[in-house]
Amino acid sequence: MNVRLTRRSALGLFGLSTLAACAPSTSAPTPAGTEGLKDDGVKEFPLTSWSYNEAVTKQPMTDAIAKYTSANAGVKITTPSYPYNDYLNQLLLQVQGGQLTGAVQLDVAWLATLAATGKLLDLKSVATGLDYAPAALSLGQSGGAQYGLPWTFAGIGLISNQELLTRAGVTAAPKTVAEFEAALTAVKGLGGGVVPWAGMTKVDQLKDIIPWMWEFGSPIVQDGRIVIGDDGSVEALTWYKKLYDQKLIAPDVNRVDARALMSQGKTAFYEDAIGGKATVTKSSPDKDLGAKMVPVARPVKNAGDKPRHLAWGQVIAVVNGAGAAAAANFAKTVTTDRAYTIDWFTKTGLPPTTNAGLADSAVKNDKFATDFTAQIGANSSASPFWIYPQFSQMEKVLAEEVQSILIGKKTPKDALNSARDRMNALIK
Structure with a gap:
């Protein structure tokens, strides 16, 4: 099969419309708000992830961080990382103990759990007006707040x-x-x-x-x-x-x-x-x-x-604390700027979540990606749990x-x- 991904079909094939109907919704505590998104002048923040702990994604993430810090004078990003199977427990311990701030990579399945800590910032003001596919944006929503910016989605x-x-x-x-x-x-x-x-x-x-x-x-x-x-x-x-x-x-x-x-x-x-x-x-x-x-x-x-x-995807969230505004700007850039999203897709096979990214020839001409989205992504639903x-x-x-x-x-x-x-x- 040779599926051609157009701007419109790409969104459907990645199952985004299905996920929008099933997006997590919970009565989580009021988010930490948007005060933390005001520039506090702090340009150093951690990016906590599991991808920096895995061979296939460590170098692409290193490249993205190097590109970003080179283009943004004074920004310094540290890279704490935990294995995927231990990641959620480690995050909860660190966040609840007040020991973790900055940007965090999240599996979409974990959003409601992390939101329940009350430590995640509402990124609605950051996401407004950006090129995210509307249903992709729902990946980062819980309890009426935009807790994360969508990084990738499939099934x-x-x-x-x-x-x-x-x-x-x-x-x-x-x-x-x-x-x-x-x-x-x-x-x-x-x-x-x-x-x-x-x-x-x-x-x-x-x-x-x-x-x-x-x-x-x-x-x-x-x-x-x-x-x-x-x-x-x-x-x-x-x-x-x-x-x-x-x-x-x-x-x-x-x-x-x-x-x-x-x-x-x-x-x-x-x-x-x-x-x-x-x-x-x-x-x-x-x-x-x-x-x-x-x-x-x-x-x-x-x-x-x-x-x-089962739907599958990742978002970048921001934990309230020093450097939160700088972390939110990083999250916005690496999830929307094609200089980052297409490079990430080319090196990892993980598709972007913006209209422009999904319409890019690098995505449309990748047969495995188009077949995967047609066979699997188009019929993906959020876990009922x-x-x-x-x-x-x-x-x-x-x-x-x-x-x-x-x-x-x-x-x-x-x-x-x-x-x-x-x-x-x-x-x-």
């Missing part, structure tokens, strides 16, 4: 190794769950240590089960209450456990493990955000692997159903109960009923 979905599938005799992307199972079974027949699907089985990323529960008909959250344990979620986990028992997916796999398997040519499918390709290809001994990686729409239960994917500041505890509960299913400690019905009751108890 999380399946990526295949087309060469392995061809060797296994799979000539077309599976469109239904039944076709997906048949493809996995064919790949298993290749032997040689190949894992048909590097699905998530470690507790730290079992939240990936959410869109599969959607596909099997569960709304997950309804009328403000968790409703898993319903027929759709039980059917989804019964199916997932079957694949686990048949060794079509492997035990003890998280995103890092899955990327390693794809990098080594040892899995036909894994799930990732759009930027995962750069990580995989950078560490692969196969220099042609990138051309073999093809985005695949999530297989549906019944032909004609709509594929569902993101509206709750307690979302991370809720996802942990779900993951623990799903793991208990995989290892045979509980039945799908019992585990999901337990997860439902434990998660509803967290809602305040």
Whole structure:
């Protein structure tokens, strides 16, 4: 498929209209306000991130900071960084302890949680009049405030190794769950240590089960209450456990493990955000692997159903404190100026969130990006848990109960009923 991204279609394909309808909304405390955005003369601030901790993004971020400080006399940016899986806890400890200020990179899933600290500044005055796609701007909104400026957005979905599938005799992307199972079974027949699907089985990323529960008909959250344990979620986990028992997916796999398997040519499918390709290809001994990686729409239960994917994106927020105005100016520049956004896309594969950026030829002419957005981004929705500041505890509960299913400690019905009751108890 060769999808052409126009200015208008780019916005739709990146799933921005879907996210706008599902953007996190919570009764978070009143934001720190806009007083901190008045220039206090302080030009030194930290940019806290996880990207500075990862090989693929560290150098591009270093380049962006160097470009910015060179163009803005007197500005100095420090770069504290934490691994992604520890990042939210570290941020909360630092912010609540009054030890962190400046710009912070945030996963969109974390916005309501950080907003609940009351330490994030409302950046509405900064964002007004800029070229952000309107729905992209909603990435950084919670409780009526603009807590973050959107940096990138897509979704999380399946990526295949087309060469392995061809060797296994799979000539077309599976469109239904039944076709997906048949493809996995064919790949298993290749032997040689190949894992048909590097699905998530470690507790730290079992939240990936959410869109599969959607596909099997569960709304997950309804009328403000968790409703898993319903027929759709039980059917989804019964199916997932079957694949686990048949060794079509492997035990003890998280995103890092899955990327390693794809990098080594040892899995036909894994799930990732759009930027995962750069990580995989950078560490692969196969220099042609990138051309073999093809985005695949999530297989549906019944032909004609709509594929569902979890939305994914990043914003830059500003924590109240000295240098906040300088940090906000940096956030505005690197998320809107094409000298930064297109360079970031070219080096990392992470798409911009402005109309001009999405219309740039670098984005339109990247086949993987256009295919990914057509197959995955166009059908991405926010997690139903993101509206709750307690979302991370809720996802942990779900993951623990799903793991208990995989290892045979509980039945799908019992585990999901337990997860439902434990998660509803967290809602305040």
